[in-house]
Amino acid sequence: MRSVKTGRGTVRCRLAGMLEKKSSMSGPHHHMKHLKQQQQSRELVETIIDLVEQNDHDSLAFIARNCGVPPQLRHVVWPILLRYHPMCISPNIMSNVITWDPHCNSYSVVESQVEQSQEELDGVILHDLRKYFHSRGNGTVTGCTTSSSEVSTVNSMDISMLTVEDESVVLNALKRAILRFLNRWSKIFKYESGLAWIATGLAEWVPVQELSLGLEGPVVLSGKKHTHPHSHASSFAHSHNSGAASLSVTPTTGCSQSANVCLCYLYKEYPLPAKLRSKLPNEPVCSFDHTFERLVLVILHCPDTILAQKQTASHLNTNEPHPINYFPVISGGDLSYQTQVFFKVFSTILPELYQPFTEESVLQTSNRRVNWLYWWLKCSGARALQKQDRARLWDILLGWRPKPNMSSINFFLNYNTKKFDHLYKEPSKNHMNFLKSLAKNDPFWFPDLDLIPIGTPKYRFDYEILKEILRRNRYGQNAEDQTSIDEPQDDKIPYSLIDPHIQLLFVYVAILQYNEFKLLEFEETEISEFLTNVPMLSKADDYCYRKLYDTATISESSHSSSQEDLHKRPGSSNMLIEVGNDAKASHSFDDLLSMAGDIWRKWLWAELEESSIDE
Helix, strand or coil: CCCCCCCCCCCCCCCCHHHHCCCCCCCHHHHHHHHHHHHHHHHHHHHHHHHHHHCCHHHHHHHHHHHCCCHHHHHHHHHHHHHCCHHHHCCCECCCCEEEECCCCEEEECCCCCCCCHHHHHHHHHHHHHCCCCCCCCCCCCCCCCCCCCCCCHHHCCHHHCCHHHHHHHHHHHHHHHHHHHHHHCCCCCCCHHHHHHHHHHHCCCCCCCCCCCCCCCEEECCEEECCCCCCCCCCCCCCCCCCCCCCEEECCCCCCCCCCCEEEHHHHCCCCHHHHCCCCCCCCCCHHHHHHHHHHHHCECCCHHHHHHHHHHHCCCCCCCCCCCCCCCCCCCHHHHHHHHHHHHHHHCHHHHHHHHHCCCCCCCCHHHHHHHHHHHCCCCCCCCHHHHHHHHHHHHHCCCCCCHHHHHHHCCCCCCCCHHHCCCCCHHHHHHHHHHCCCCCCCCCCHHHCCCCCHHHCCHHHHHHHHHHHHHHCCCHHHCCCCCCCCCCCCCCCCCCHHHHHHHHHHHHHHHCHHHHHHCCHHHHHHHHHCCCCCCHHHHHHHHCCCCHHHHHHHCCCCCCCCCCCCCCCCCCCCCCCCCCHHHCCHHHHHHHHHHHHHHHHHHHHHHHHHHC
């Protein structure tokens, strides 16, 4: 057993390697890497189809959070992941109807506009949904160009089969799904425009209705590049955008003057051979309405922060409404806490970029352009990110699973009164080798964090866990703490170690770091446009899945050598912290996720050291 040597003065954050690890997107080396990636991606698709047949949702969740679900299969996998998601089985969401008043020690109703009639609500929802679709007032489509790195597929489709009437059916089905959610949850959460954009984001991968059961696959929304008019403003806290102006939208995959529809066949964009399609379920796991409701429950999930602070204060024998030791960076906090953490990490990791952001009022809460925070933080990337990148973020959310015991589950779901750990189990051994080749550790691992039995009486609160992590990593480990380390891990997969919404914060900082040099050169308006319409981050991944079954590519890859791991993560979390795995030129979300994990470890260790100095 190796001891941890990450105390003050011994933690090595190899930042110098960040610029040295850039790789070229051209040349024989990149071509071979691309072929090997496609070969492993095809194996991934086949494995996932087998797992779907076995209803092995534990393995599916592992794949989703570590390397993402292939675009061809999200319409099958996402409903399964949501059915067994802890935050759907035992939900608790943030509210825009009531708020906690710590001075009165009670909840109060949020002041809002006059209650809308059903007809008015229908109109507002349709108004927001139509922003996604083409504006038909001009009778023309906004001109667009497709870069060489993007693959245009719409023009090659038989889009004459998809009509404006089909689009209208989809539009009304989306409205129905939103209304169904509100019928169940409106006492806690009133309508916001974010719900419309979450619905359209889901419909880009999961069919709203079975318009097509043929070879082309399900009919989904095609995805849009949109612009935010300067007149548009939304409140970060509540964002009721009923009066916003219409947006100008263009397809991300191509333009057609003859058929101005926002629909496409999934397998036309992301092919799947007939042999594999025949193995997929004939019927959907659940309706689009149910899938949408569960997705919103995950995106809007919030622990009971009032209960958490009360329990922390009681444990510390203090009457403070906001105890100083309340630092839920592992278990997760409310939207306000997430915002604080995001800004703190941003300013710590990227001080040069953070400074011009504040100087140019991009981050000022009084500025109308601050609505990007609403889309990034509250809506988990809806509207602001390209559909491919947003889907990977949602893969992380939907694939999130703590260790399958109630102590761990209740640590994250501190309000929970249900017992449902029997729903989870270790993956079957049939696919264990392949799963282990994808990832040996959770992307957000931290030395010894996976060895601490979180949620047990000794480690009920974040500060107790963080204190133990600091003790182990600074002074080494006592013999009595070694119980779980020496257990064989060959038949187990790594589970999620921190709250998924906290994970996304570090992904967002990684996005900013990924584009740091570009943003430093931007004017204020260019920065605002970037934040509300982030360029595609995973072009290489998207290209790989679009060309996954090209005959020429398969022929070439059959002659390639043995596969390489896509994820170069440590084999044990009991080791030195290393920061820096940039590879910015690869245009892969996997590299972005790796960067986010590096930022998490670097930032948390700095926080732990700073807190130890203040003690």
